[in-house]
Structure formats: structure tokens, C-alpha cells
Amino acid sequence: MEKRVIPTLYRHVLKKVVMITRMGAGRIALDRYAEYLPTAYVVAEGDGLSSIARKVFEETPLKACNVTNGFHFVKDVTDSVLDLEVLALWDAYTRKGECELLEGIAIVSAALRLAGVPEAKGDGDMTTLVNNTLCGLQSIVSDIRGILESSDFVSKVHRRRSYMSFLRSAVSVLQERGYSVSELVVEECSAESLVCSKKASAIVMNAVLVVVLRELGLQCTLAGVELQQPWIRVEKSNRAPIFLSFARAGAYTAEEVIGFAHESQRTHRSLHFTPWGMHCRRQILLAMLKRQLMMLSSDPKVSVVREKQQHMCQTQILFLLS
Numbered sequence: 001m002e003k004r005v006i007p008t009l010y011r012h013v014l015k016k017v018v019m020i021t022r023m024g025a026g027r028i029a030l031d032r033y034a035e036y037l038p039t040a041y042v043v044a045e046g047d048g049l050s051s052i053a054r055k056v057f058e059e060t061p062l063k064a065c066n067v068t069n070g071f072h073f074v075k076d077v078t079d080s081v082l083d084l085e086v087l088a089l090w091d092a093y094t095r096k097g098e099c100e101l102l103e104g105i106a107i108v109s110a111a112l113r114l115a116g117v118p119e120a121k122g123d124g125d126m127t128t129l130v131n132n133t134l135c136g137l138q139s140i141v142s143d144i145r146g147i148l149e150s151s152d153f154v155s156k157v158h159r160r161r162s163y164m165s166f167l168r169s170a171v172s173v174l175q176e177r178g179y180s181v182s183e184l185v186v187e188e189c190s191a192e193s194l195v196c197s198k199k200a201s202a203i204v205m206n207a208v209l210v211v212v213l214r215e216l217g218l219q220c221t222l223a224g225v226e227l228q229q230p231w232i233r234v235e236k237s238n239r240a241p242i243f244l245s246f247a248r249a250g251a252y253t254a255e256e257v258i259g260f261a262h263e264s265q266r267t268h269r270s271l272h273f274t275p276w277g278m279h280c281r282r283q284i285l286l287a288m289l290k291r292q293l294m295m296l297s298s299d300p301k302v303s304v305v306r307e308k309q310q311h312m313c314q315t316q317i318l319f320l321l322s
Contacts, residue, residue, distance in 0.1 A: 003062060009070045010057055016077040017049040023124070025088035029077075032084075036073040038066075083315055085126040086111045090319050099281040101211055102141070105204065106134040108288050108316065109190035115312035116305050136195035137208070144212045147177050167234060167242050167251035174209075174246070181205055181246045186295040186309070189288055201291065202229040205246035207284050214276065221280055223257075223273035225287045231257055233273050282320060289317050 020029045026049050037043070038060050043052060060066050077084075089107050093099070110129040148170065182188050182199040194200035194208070206222060210232055213220050223233040223243065232244040234251075243252045248260065254271050274280040293313040296306055 005067060006057070006062070009067060009074070010053075012074045013053050013057075013070060014050065016074060017053050019081070020077070020084060021049055023085050023088050023127075024092060025084040028087045028091060029084060032080075033073060033076065036069055036076075082114060082126060083312070085124075086312065086316065087319055089126060089130060090316065094320075097278065099278045099285075101207060101281045101284065102137045103130075103134055104281060104285045105191050105207065105288070106130045106137060108285055108292075109133050109192050111312050111316060112186065112190050112292055112309060113192055115309040118305060133191050133195065137191050140194060140198075140208060141212055141215070144174060144179070144209065145215060147174060148212065148216065163236065164242070164251060167244060170251075171209075171244055171246055172249045175249060179205065179246070183295075186292055186299075189292045189295060201288075202245060202247045203284065203287055203291065206230055206232050206244075209244070209246065210276075219276075221273050221276040222284060223271050225274075225280075225283050226272075227261075230287075231271075233271075286317060286320055289313050289320070293317070 020026055029049065030043070030052075037052075038056065041056060041059070047055075086107070093103060093107060107130055110126055110133050114126055114129060178198045180199045181202050182193070183201045185193075187193050188199065189201045189204065191200070191204065194204055199205075203222075203225070210220050210222060213232070213234070218234055219236070220232055220234045222230045224230045229245060229247045234242045234244060236242075240253065243254065243257045244250075252260070257271060274283060290313075293310060296310045296313065299306055
């Protein structure tokens with residue numbers, strides 16, 4: 001019996017191995033599914049998944065328990081295709097070293113959306129959606145930049161008397177053009193709502209505005225990333241930093257920001273910031289994922305889809321923290 005099913009099992013395993021290799025998840029899969037390798041098997045340096053699969057079939061004794069183990073592997077991979085593709089994208093993203101923010105937001109957003117689609121199978125779905133989401137975000141950045149430039153931004157930002165007046169009006173100008181903060185549903189903690197309806201959570205809106213302001217020459221970053229509503233910290237030579245937020249129109253001093261915070265948070269945490277760079281951008285992405293997870297966990301409607309989305313958030317958080 002076992003001997004007759006071996007060719008079928010091998011074909012199933014090989015199909016999964018080819019799929020994993022195609023999505024660039026070979027290294028991740030080797031770590032994730034190491035439990036299915038025979039106890040005495042040693043992976044040789046440089047061995048690919050196809051080579052490993054062939055050697056395992058050649059060297060493993062023909063026993064019922066080993067055949068069962070093989071079919072369990074096939075089922076496990078089938079059930080976790082989306083996980084593999086998401087982790088493969090994060091692996092490629094972090095290996096670039098820069099942690100480009102818009103691309104990271106696109107991955108976070110696409111993962112949330114696909115995890116919420118019961119029939120989503122992965123194997124290319126995730127990559128396609130990330131690319132589409134990134135294009136949408138880039139269009140939003142171009143639109144915001146165009147609005148700010150049309151409000152005479154470039155000339156004002158370098159003139160002392162106009163600098164503060166522009167910062168005070170920047171968010172209001174964008175709000176008048178339909179951009180706003182909303183945190184009612186978990187999708188607003190991603191780019192999906194921003195691209196579709198120009199509204200998203202404070203951290204998403206502020207993060208995108210930082211990208212635009214930096215493109216236009218301002219030195220800025222996010223402060224208080226771990227708080228419910230972070231702030232954009234804008235710096236200029238020989239001047240105290242100024243704080244902006246889509247959640248509150250205007251421009252404010254550090255003292256005013258602390259005063260706005262909830263009584264339990266009126267500390268330096270409101271002003272804590274990491275200079276703009278790879279670590280800061282990773283912090284922003286982690287904060288987005290944690291907010292998604294918090295909203296999903298507090299949702300009174302328990303469902304398979306919500307559990308799948310929670311699992312996806314947890315998987316990404318653990319990867320980015322590793």
C-alpha cells in the first residue's frame with residue numbers, strides 16, 4: 001500500500017516545493033517545516049528544497065508513519081500558502097536594508113485584506129495586491145504633494161515669516177481637499193481606506209504626510225509612535241521643533257502637545273521620537289500591526305475571518321521583531 005502511494009505523494013510534495021521556491025520562501029519554509037524532515041537527516045549547505053525532497057524520498061524507510069508524515073506536510077503547506085507569501089515578501093523587504101515606508105505599508109495593508117478574504121489562496125495573490133496598493137499609495141503621495149505645492153509651499157517653507165503660517169495651515173488645506181482621520185474599523189489602520197476614500201488612522205495619515213514633507217525638503221519624523229495618535233515632528237535649524245497631526249489641525253509646540261495628551265500620557269512619551277531611518281520606519285510598521293491586532297481583538301464579532309486576520313498580524317509582528 002505505502003509503496004503504491006509514494007509516486008503520488010512525491011508529485012504532491014514536488015508541486016509544493018516548486019510553489020514555495022517560486023514565491024521566494026525557500027529559506028522560510030526550511031525553518032518552518034523542519035519538523036517534517038527525518039530525525040537523522042542533515043541538510044547539506046547549498047541544498048535547495050527540490051534536492052532535499054528528492055534525498056528524503058530516497059533515504060527514508062518506507063513505513064506507514066513516514067508516508068503519513070509526508071501527507072501532513074502537504075496539507076500544512078496548503079493551509080499556510082498565504083503566510084508563506086507574506087513572510088517571503090517581508091524577508092525580501094528587510095533584506096533590502098532601507099525599509100522603504102510606502103512599500104512596508106502596502107505589505108501590511110495587503111496582508112490584512114487577503115487574510116479577510118475566505119477564498120484567498122496566496123501563491124501570487126499577495127504580491128499582486130501589494131503592487132496595486134503601492135501604486136495607490138504613490139498616487140496619494142503625488143496628490144498630497146500637488147496640493148501642498150499649489151498652496152505655495154516651496155517658497156513659503158524657506159521663508160522665516162511664512163514658515164510657521166504654512167505649517168499651521170498644511171493639515172487644514174489637506175482636510176479641505178477631503179483627507180481625514182478615522183479609526184472606526186480595522187481597515188482604516190491600513191492603506192486600503194486611504195486609497196479608496198482618503199481617510200485612515202492617525203498613524204497612517206501622519207506617516208504618509210511625513211513622506212511628502214520629506215520629499216519637499218523638510219526634516220521631519222514621527223514622535224510618540226507607540227501612542228494612539230502620534231505627531232509629526234518638524235525640525236528647522238535654530239528653531240524649536242514644531243508638531244503637526246492629521247488628528248488636530250494647526251502647528252504646536254512641545255508644551256502644547258504634552259497638554260493635549262491624555263492625563264496618563266502627559267510625559268515625554270508624547271515627544272519621544274526616533275530619527276528618520278530604517279529603525280523608525282520599522283517602528284511605524286509595527287505600530288500599525290499592533291493597532292490592527294488591538295482592533296481585531298476587541299471586535300465582539302468572533303469569526304474565522306477575524307481569527308485569520310489576527311493570526312496574520314501576529315505572524316508579521318513576530319517576524320519584524322525577530
